[in-house]
Each structure stands twice: as structure tokens, then as C-alpha cells.
Amino acid sequence: MIKKLRKLLPGKWGETKPVVPVVRLHGAIGISSPLRPGLTLASVAEPLQKAFKVKEAPAVALSINSPGGSPVQSNLIFKRIRALAEEHEKDVLVFVEDVAASGGYMIALAGDDIYVDPSSIVGSIGVVSAGFGFTGLIDKLGVERRVYTAGEKKVTLDPFAPENTDDVEHLKSLQKEIHDVFIDMVKSRRGDVLADDPDLFSGLFWTGAKAQALGLVDGINDMRSVVKERYGKDADLKLIDGKRKLFGRLLAQSAIPPYLGSVSDLPETTLSTIEEKTLWARYGL
Template identity: 60%
Template sequence: MKPLSRLLPKSMRSDATTIPVVRLQGAIMANSSPMRQNLSLAATAGVLQKAFSDKKAPAVAISINSPGGSPVQSRLIFKRIRDIAEEKKKHVHVFVEDVAASGGYMIALAGDEIIADPSSIVGSIGVVSAGFGFPELLKKIGVERRVHTAGQNKAVLDPFQPEKAEDVERLKALQLEIHEIFIDMVKQRRGAKLAENDDLFTGLFWTGHRAKELGLIDGIGDMRGFLKERYGKKTKMKLISQSRGLFGRRLGLVSGPDMSALGASLATGVMESAEEQALWQRFGL
């Protein structure tokens, strides 16, 4: 059977190209919270699969606004985008909004082309670990910390105990290894486009204008203007979002009315919110 559009007079058929659009916004964390918008493979896999399933679309546009976060989740999202793009034979256009830094830039590397606003913040190719220490607070409030382990390194970097130099050195070794993985990804995806600059992999970040000079991105612009110039003035953008279940909740984010689980999520959310705010504030946002 012919598609209904084929039965219409030629003058009434739409010859506009439609590009699926996915918005990836938020800090990158393995745990999702009902109180915040985070990025993880679990939270993005469905919407990415849906966007790349449009057989008529020649490409998928991905908008990124993220200060980074989990290097594991960042790489998993990057890999999922590349795997589906190659499977579906789709071109990937990435557009940076306010910031694509650290893990956010790692995800942006999945684009065949990366476009940013001249004022966007791009880069921060490095690894950071941050936390809080409370040993003195426990003393003041009269609380004794008791930790019993099988294995001498099971309590490494316990925030309720004084920091140990050997624990910090172990952490730094892990960070260096992850940093090398990040650097290799940048070199593999950006290749000869990268400029010779000693600061490129030091964790510094730049405006979109400077990032283009350094080869971290391909161009300056916005999604609407870029896509219409590339695919024609009639090009349409179709925002792809997660399906919603009962009561408007996004499917897959809340499994049921488990109040104990919700309470635990809210309790841990306080610390995670502080961590998330710190990520954004590094870039003045």
C-alpha cells in the first residue's frame, strides 16, 4: 500500500526535511532523582533510540547543556550515540548551549560536527573528584565513628575520618588513568583539527569562539540556522522526548509508589544537589 502522502497532489506534498532533535541537559550522574534533571545512560537511551529510528531523517541533532559529572555515564552516552548512528547510518550534529564541559564535552565528541554559540563554554578536558570531610564536626557533636572492615583499603577516603596521603595518591592515580582515556577520545574524534596548545588537556575551558580556534568544535552558530542552511529553508526540527506514563511521569524514572525509596532519594538528594550546583558554578552558571 502506498503512503497516504503519495496519494496527495504533488503541490500538496511536503518536501521539507525533518530533523529529530534530542536535548541533553543537566549534570551527568548515575542516580536519577525525582527532584532534578540528570543525565545518565538509563535516562537517555530510550529517547536516543527513538530519535535515530526516523528512517527518513538524514541526521539527528543533539543539543547539549551540561557541566559534566560521571565519566563512566558520559562515555556510555557517547558510545550509545555513536553505536546507533553507525547502525542507522545517520549523521550527528551536536549543538552546545551554555556549556559542554568535562563529561558534557565528552558526550559532544559523539557529533560528526560540533557547533556552539560564540559565548558557550567548551572544554575542561580533565578529571575532578570532590567531596566533604566531617571528622571535626563529629567530635564537636559527640559522635564516635565506628568502621569495621575486612580488607585494609575498604574505608578509603571515608569522609568521617581524617584524609590519608596514601589514599589521595591512589585516587590521583585513578584520575590520571581516566584522564588519559578522555584525551585519547578527544584525539580520536577531533584528530588533525586540534591546534597545538599546551593547555588543551589541562582542564581549562574556553568560549565557543576560542574553542573553534583550538579545534574543539567545528563552527559557530545555532541549531535552527545551521540546519536550515545545511538541509534547506523548509527544514523542520522535531523535538524527541521521553514517553510519559500515568500522572505525567516519565516512563522508567519511578517504578511505583514506594514511599521509603522516595524518602531515601530525597535524603541523598541534598548532598547530590550541592555537588550538582558546584559543577555548574565552576563555569559561572
């Protein structure tokens, strides 16, 4: 009798449907410009906090679509998700869209369960640094470069100087330290299901189906299907966004947003866009 009455009551007094908050973690990590804030802890802290504070929610769902980027920001976002999950005692369900590679996969490790599409790109557990050498070009142009430093290693890996073996070895030692941190995170979160494969931590990446076989993810499924299977056919999803001022909302909704920064911001914005596109292109996207 009481259950029937609850169905007739309005609002909070009536029967409520399970709601799972959703936070979108999309884009390159840590690559920012005046118009593109990038995926950083600062940009996602608020929506994550709001999502985990939904008391009646049985879990929080994360939609991830990222080719990677800053290992520091990736780790900070991972840690914040796990801290909030433990504080609010909620499960974390991760759903990968096109790609969760490198730092994108590091964030995905925060999930208690990770789901992918069969064609998602997953993995790239490694560290990369890239640059250019301009010594030949600068000589042809007849340009004399003058650099004055306090500290003999202050111009380590200078692109306008010949490559130095000691500098390269130092860089590789840093990369190994970061790589070891990444590997430890994967083993800590996925160690009980990881396959014994020599390529697992080589930096290679795979489709969602292969990633499941390697133990990098838990299954192939989509967000709505998983939520309804777990929490009932009436369960619903609620997208959580950070606060936006009215002008920001109007700009986001416009088909071709105008450039609103100063002229001095243009080079930074252009370089950030190129860098982000390069990250996506590595995975054919």
C-alpha cells in the first residue's frame, strides 16, 4: 500500500529513480591556451566534486576520451577521483569513447570497472619526449645565437645546439622514472587481471577488444546499458558540468566561436592546437 502511494506522490516524497552522475573527461591533458583550458585538475575538480556529492547516487560514471598529455595532471586527476570515491563510498564506472591512451588511460585506472567500445584505442603505457634540432638551419641562415646562463646545464637539450649524449641520457633517466610510476599504477589497479605480455608496458596501444584480452579493461559495453543492467531499467544518467558564466555558455553554443583573446595570445593558441592535434593524430583520430 505504501509503495503504491509513493508512486502517486510528487517530487522528493514520491518514488525516486536511481540516478548516476556523469562527468566528461575529454581532450588532451594539460595542454592549455587562452581559449582552450585543457583537461587539468583545475578544470575538472568542480564537476567531480558535484558528481560525488550526489548522495542518492550509487556510483559515478566517467566518460573518457583523451590521447594523453601531462603525466602530472593525469596523476592529479586520478588521485582526486580515487579520494572522492573513498570519501563518498561510491563506485567509479569508466567508459572509454574513441581513445584512452597514455595519460588518458592513467585517468581511466581510477575506475573500479573500465568499459570500452570494440574499436576504442587503449594503452600507450609509456613516456615520450619529442623536439627538433635546428643547428643546420641556423648555420645556413647565418644566424649567430647568443645564450648566457648561470649553471652549465641550464640549456640542456637546446634545439639550437648539437645533440649532447649526456643530455639525452639524463632525459631518458627522467622518462624511466615517470614510466615506472605509470607501470606501478597499472599493476596496483589491474594487477590481478593483467595478461603476461611483454608488450604490455612498451608504449603500444590496442583496440578495446584486445585491451580486454590483455586485462587493461573489464568489458565491452556502453554507459547506458551498464547503468540499467546494474541499477535497474529505470536508472537514469545525469551529466554534471562545471559552472559557466552566461557569456561562456553562449560562446560554447555558437557554431563558429570568434577569437576573443588579444593578438599576443594567438601564437600560444595556435601552438596548443597543433600540439593537441598531433596527440590525436598519433591514434588515427
